[in-house]
Structures are given as C-alpha cells and as structure tokens.
Amino acid sequence: MNILKNNDTQTDILPSWRDGHTKESILRFVERVTTEGRVGFVSPVERIAVFDNDGTLWSEKPFYFQLAFALDRVKALAVQHPDWQEQQPFKAVLADDLAGVLSGGMKALVDIIVATHAGNTTDEFEEIVSTWLSNARHPDSGRLYTEMVFQPMLELLDFLQANDFRTYIASGGGIEFMRAWVEDVYSIPPEQVIGSTIETRFEMRNSGPVLVRIPKVDFVDDHEGKPVGIHKFIGRRPILAFGNSDGDHQMFQWTAAGDGLRFIGIVHHTDPEREWAYDRDSPVGRLDKALDEAREKGWTVVDMKRDWKIVYPHEASRR
Amino acid sequence: MNILKNNDTQTDILPSWRDGHTKESILRFVERVTTEGRVGFVSPVERIAVFDNDGTLWSEKPFYFQLAFALDRVKALAVQHPDWQEQQPFKAVLADDLAGVLSGGMKALVDIIVATHAGNTTDEFEEIVSTWLSNARHPDSGRLYTEMVFQPMLELLDFLQANDFRTYIASGGGIEFMRAWVEDVYSIPPEQVIGSTIETRFEMRNSGPVLVRIPKVDFVDDHEGKPVGIHKFIGRRPILAFGNSDGDHQMFQWTAAGDGLRFIGIVHHTDPEREWAYDRDSPVGRLDKALDEAREKGWTVVDMKRDWKIVYPHEASRR
Numbered sequence: 001m002n003i004l005k006n007n008d009t010q011t012d013i014l015p016s017w018r019d020g021h022t023k024e025s026i027l028r029f030v031e032r033v034t035t036e037g038r039v040g041f042v043s044p045v046e047r048i049a050v051f052d053n054d055g056t057l058w059s060e061k062p063f064y065f066q067l068a069f070a071l072d073r074v075k076a077l078a079v080q081h082p083d084w085q086e087q088q089p090f091k092a093v094l095a096d097d098l099a100g101v102l103s104g105g106m107k108a109l110v111d112i113i114v115a116t117h118a119g120n121t122t123d124e125f126e127e128i129v130s131t132w133l134s135n136a137r138h139p140d141s142g143r144l145y146t147e148m149v150f151q152p153m154l155e156l157l158d159f160l161q162a163n164d165f166r167t168y169i170a171s172g173g174g175i176e177f178m179r180a181w182v183e184d185v186y187s188i189p190p191e192q193v194i195g196s197t198i199e200t201r202f203e204m205r206n207s208g209p210v211l212v213r214i215p216k217v218d219f220v221d222d223h224e225g226k227p228v229g230i231h232k233f234i235g236r237r238p239i240l241a242f243g244n245s246d247g248d249h250q251m252f253q254w255t256a257a258g259d260g261l262r263f264i265g266i267v268h269h270t271d272p273e274r275e276w277a278y279d280r281d282s283p284v285g286r287l288d289k290a291l292d293e294a295r296e297k298g299w300t301v302v303d304m305k306r307d308w309k310i311v312y313p314h315e316a317s318r319r
Numbered sequence: 320m321n322i323l324k325n326n327d328t329q330t331d332i333l334p335s336w337r338d339g340h341t342k343e344s345i346l347r348f349v350e351r352v353t354t355e356g357r358v359g360f361v362s363p364v365e366r367i368a369v370f371d372n373d374g375t376l377w378s379e380k381p382f383y384f385q386l387a388f389a390l391d392r393v394k395a396l397a398v399q400h401p402d403w404q405e406q407q408p409f410k411a412v413l414a415d416d417l418a419g420v421l422s423g424g425m426k427a428l429v430d431i432i433v434a435t436h437a438g439n440t441t442d443e444f445e446e447i448v449s450t451w452l453s454n455a456r457h458p459d460s461g462r463l464y465t466e467m468v469f470q471p472m473l474e475l476l477d478f479l480q481a482n483d484f485r486t487y488i489a490s491g492g493g494i495e496f497m498r499a500w501v502e503d504v505y506s507i508p509p510e511q512v513i514g515s516t517i518e519t520r521f522e523m524r525n526s527g528p529v530l531v532r533i534p535k536v537d538f539v540d541d542h543e544g545k546p547v548g549i550h551k552f553i554g555r556r557p558i559l560a561f562g563n564s565d566g567d568h569q570m571f572q573w574t575a576a577g578d579g580l581r582f583i584g585i586v587h588h589t590d591p592e593r594e595w596a597y598d599r600d601s602p603v604g605r606l607d608k609a610l611d612e613a614r615e616k617g618w619t620v621v622d623m624k625r626d627w628k629i630v631y632p633h634e635a636s637r638r
Binding site: 166175176193197200208231250253257 | 520530546552573
C-alpha cells in the first residue's frame with residue numbers, strides 16, 4: 001500500500017476508519033485505479049468522484065440543515081411579511097410547529113425554500129448563508145452545523161484528492177447554499193459543486209451588473225436528477241460515488257454502469273449513540289432500494305458504528 | 320516577460336500574433352496577474368478565463384457550424400419523417416432553401432435544433448457529432464470544420480493554460496455538441512464547457528441506465544444567459560473573457576465588474592480575404608453595443624486583419 005499518497009502528515013491512511021473489509025475495499029480500489037500499467041488504471045483526468053452531501057458528508061437529522069436555515073430565514077423575514085402570520089406554511093414555522101410544516105408535504109417545503117432563498121443577489125445570499133453558519137447551532141448537539149461533518153469522510157476526500165481524484169459534491173441541496181462553505185470545510189472548490197438550483201436573472205443596476213435569485217425552481221438534483229446534473233456539469237461518468245439514501249440510487253446505477261473498475265459506497269447510519277440510526281423507514285434520508293441493490297451487487301456499505309472510530313472532528317482525541 | 324510560461328517548445332510567445340498594442344495588452348495582463356507579490360496578483364484557483372466559441376475560437380460564417388450539422392441531420396433523418404416533405408421549416412431544409420429556413424425566424428431554428436438534437440442517448444449523440452465532424456466539409460473552404468479554428472486563439476488558450484488559468488468555453492452553442500470535440504481541438508475538458516442545453520432524462524433500460532435527450536430546451540446560454548451559466552457552473556467570476564459579438568456583452572460586463580484586474584477581449588472580424596468581415600449589421604455574430612462599450616471602456620479589440628499573422632492552422636508555414 002505504500003504507493004498510495006496521503007495528504008496528511010500522519011503516516012496512517014484514513015486514521016478514523018477501523019481496519020476491516022470497508023477500509024480495505026476503499027484502499028484496494030484507489031490502489032488499483034492509480035497504479036500505472038496495471039489493469040484497472042484510470043488516468044487522472046478521468047478520476048471523478050461524486051459525493052452526496054446530506055447524510056454522507058455531514059449529518060441530516062432531525063432534518064436537513066438547509067431546512068433549518070430556511071426556517072430561521074422565515075423568522076428573520078417575517079417582519080417584512082405580515083401576511084405570513086396567517087398564511088401556511090409560514091404560520092406553522094413562526095409558531096415552531098414543525099409537524100404543521102411537514103403536514104403541508106413537498107409543496108410546503110418548496111414554498112419555504114423559494115420564499116427564503118430568492119429575492120436577493122447571489123453575493124447577498126452567500127453572505128446570508130455564511131453569517132447563519134457562523135451563528136446557528138444544531139438543536140440537539142448545540143454545535144455549529146459545520147462541526148457536524150464526518151471526520152472519516154473528510155479523510156476520504158483528502159485521500160482521494162491526494163491521489164489526483166477530482167472530488168465533486170452531487171447533492172439535492174442548493175448549489176449556492178453549499179458553495180458558501182464547502183471550500184473551507186471539504187476543500188471542494190465552487191466549480192465542483194452540483195446541486196439543486198433556483199433561477200437567476202442578470203440585471204444591470206446603477207451599481208453594476210448583478211445576478212438576482214428568482215423564486216422559481218430551476219433544477220432538482222435528486223434521484224433521477226443526480227445523473228442528469230452530473231452529466232450536465234461534468235460530462236464524464238464518475239468512477240466513484242458515495243451516498244447514503246435512495247436519493248442517490250440513480251447516481252449509483254449511473255456510476256456503476258461505466259466500463260472498468262467502479263466504487264460505490266453507502267454510509268449506513270447505524271449509530272444511535274454517536275449520530276443517528278435510520279434507514280428504510282426514515283422520511284429524511286430513506287435508504288431502502290439502494291440498500292437492497294448494494295447487497296445484491298456487492299457495493300460497499302459503511303456501517304457507521306462498526307467502521308468509524310470517531311464520527312465528528314471534535315472527537316479526534318478519542319481516536 | 321521572461322517570467323511568463325509557454326507550453327510550446329518555440330521560444331516565441333503567441334507566435335501568430337503580430338507585435339503591437341493587442342499582443343502587448345494580453346502579455347501585460349498575464350504577467351501582472353501571475354507575478355506573486357505584485358499588486359494585481361491572482362491566485363491560480365481564481366484564474367478563470369471564459370471564451371465564447373462561435374466567431375471567437377472558430378469561424379461562424381456563412382452560418383453557425385452547429386446549424387450546418389442540424390441541416391445535415393434533417394436530411395439524414397428525413398426518411399424516418401415523411402411528413403417533413405410538406406412541413407416547414409423541414410421542407411425548406413430538404414430543398415436546400417436556406418432563405419426559406421431563415422424566413423421562419425427563431426422558431427424555425429429552434430424546431431430544427433430540437434428535432435435533430437433529441438431522441439437519442441447522450442452516448443449516441445456524441446457519436447453522431449463525432450462522425451459528422453470527421454466527414455462534413457465547410458461549403459466555402461472545403462475544409463473540415465475543426466480545421467477552421469483560429470490559430471492565434473489556440474496559442475492564447477495554450478499560453479493561459481501554461482500560466483495556470485482554467486480556460487472555459489461559455490457558448491450559445493450546445494454543450495454536448497461541443498464536448499464531442501473541444502478536448503481534442505482546444506485542450507478544454509468536458510467539465511469546462513458551458514453552453515446551451517436541452518433536457519435529458521434518466522432511463523433504466525435492459526442494457527443499463529442511459530440519459531435520453533428530450534426535445535425541450537433547458538437553457539439558452541447567450542446574452543443575459545452567459546453570466547447566469549457561468550455563475551451556475553463555476554461559481555466564481557472570471558478574470559478574463561473573450562468573445563466577438565453582442566451575445567457576449569453581458570458576459571463582458573459581468574467579468575469586468577469584478578474587483579482587481581480584468582481582461583476583456585473581442586475578436587473583430589475585419590478580414591474579408593482570409594476569413595470574413597462583419598460587425599454591426601451581421602445577422603450572425605452581430606457586434607454593435609459591445610463594440611461601443613469596448614471603445615468607451617478601453618477593452619481590447621482584436622483587429623483580425625492587422626493583429627493576426629495567420630488565421631487558420633493550415634497557414635502555419637506562412638507565419
């Protein structure tokens with residue numbers, strides 16, 4: 001394994017991953033595709049790796065962190081929208097009635113996203129997200145959301161980047177929401193972030209040109225949308241895909257169907273002590289059909305409880 | 320200037336550009352943004368350069384080469400569409416009546432593009448474009464279309480790439496049409512191609528998953544669409560933009576409005592002998608408002624006749 005490159009000054013590769021089948025399967029794949037002259041070698045330009053974000057690189061419970069942002073934005077914007085006091089789903093948000101919000105189904109969520117993610121310029125929106133992330137706290141852990149990223153996955157991103165992979169995010173979350181912080185946290189530059197978008201419009205103002213965010217959904221990068229978005233943005237088929245839910249299933253299938261060696265990884269949330277445990281019955285991050293196909297096809301399923309020495313960076317002293 | 324890097328084995332930088340103000344302005348800009356410690360230095364990750372394609376990197380007369388492809392496809396597909404014999408704009412295409420096609424305006428062109436660019440998988444479409452480009456000949460020059468790229472612009476791309484710029488295409492043309500050949504011709508990888516798109520749909524077939532091209536326009540990457548597409552795909556503002564028409568005007572404005580040094584370049588078609596001469600009155604590649612703003616703001620206008628020793632690669636012996 002000494003041919004593998006490691007960005008870290010530590011000599012250990014993937015130090016937060018316990019030795020065993022899962023870690024071995026990752027190391028073996030990277031060794032194969034990076035060993036020149038060996039069957040399975042992949043040239044650096046083709047080393048495309050795609051990662052889902054929510055539930056794969058950071059936690060997603062009790063609900064998507066971007067939804068927490070949106071709910072906080074409803075409260076911040078309520079003074080400008082007196083009608084929201086009587087209008088669902090906003091009324092439920094303002095009353096902290098999450099069950100009431102969710103009872104409105106997908107339509108309620110889209111109404112909330114659109115109302116809270118549009119109406120400003122792209123520069124203003126980035127600033128709003130950054131400010132929120134510097135202050136907002138997770139309701140259970142009390143930590144910053146950006147502290148709730150998975151240390152083993154940070155090490156995996158780092159390890160792949162050191163081996164000339166280009167690591168992309170392919171997330172159902174909003175591109176602009178993610179771009180505000182993923183470069184700092186994951187070392188993934190903005191041009192390697194694929195996600196859902198609302199429309200933007202070019203406007204020439206007295207102060208100069210701006211891009212204005214319009215309250216209209218442009219593209220939903222989830223389920224069937226993931227391979228569509230990956231193909232549109234990258235134009236190459238990934239050789240590695242990592243996700244955690246049925247929303248990633250078509251991305252897995254698209255990636256696995258390419259010629260040559262492919263790696264499909266699934267983060268299985270099995271750890272109610274350190275994180276959460278959920279799969280087939282969870283409304284957020286449901287993992288059902290993709291788990292069946294993973295077992296059938298021999299894809300790598302990460303057992304969070306068994307395979308990870310620590311979950312979050314702040315536990316590093318316990319590793 | 321000896322700090323500037325040149326990919327070429329030739330010692331001369333930009334050998335097909337005549338010495339003078341235009342070449343100087345390019346060299347001076349690249350020197351400034353790449354000289355560490357100097358005011359104006361730009362870190363390599365922020366060195367984003369965007370190039371229009373039609374009329375900027377290759378010719379676009381007598382009409383866009385992608386339209387030539389579409390017209391040939393109408394003829395190839397006509398046997399499957401007997402109704403086209405009596406249905407406009409297809410009837411006009413089949414009768415080689417270009418004036419008749421153009422009399423249908425934008426709607427006729429969209430009908431032709433949609434009919435000829437959809438209905439197959441992304442893999443099939445790439446194959447169709449590649450085959451066409453290997454065989455089709457330009458009506459005036461008799462050359463392959465990919466031989467009608469501008470040698471001075473190839474040198475500029477090469478020079479910027481050697482100085483750690485990431486060179487993107489931002490074209491009104493179709494992403495998938497361009498991706499089939501631009502990596503070979505311009506050394507621009509598929510993930511650095513931004514353009515217009517039709518919708519695609521993920522489908523699971525017995526043979527495996529495919530992406531099917533749907534006869535529906537998804538995004539038009541022209542005029543106001545260019546900064547929108549650039550922001551969506553890259554998420555950073557370019558520091559250099561090169562184009563040739565009013566379709567690039569908003570891209571110029573968006574690029575120029577960033578902080579720090581910016582370079583805006585316009586290819587002005589002034590050479591009726593070696594290429595074509597056109598600007599304010601041309602239906603294809605009209606250059607009017609952007610030319611006025613270029614003069615007002617001091618953007619760099621390339622005078623093709625004066626500034627380029629040769630236009631196409633096949634003239635290289637004449638340089």
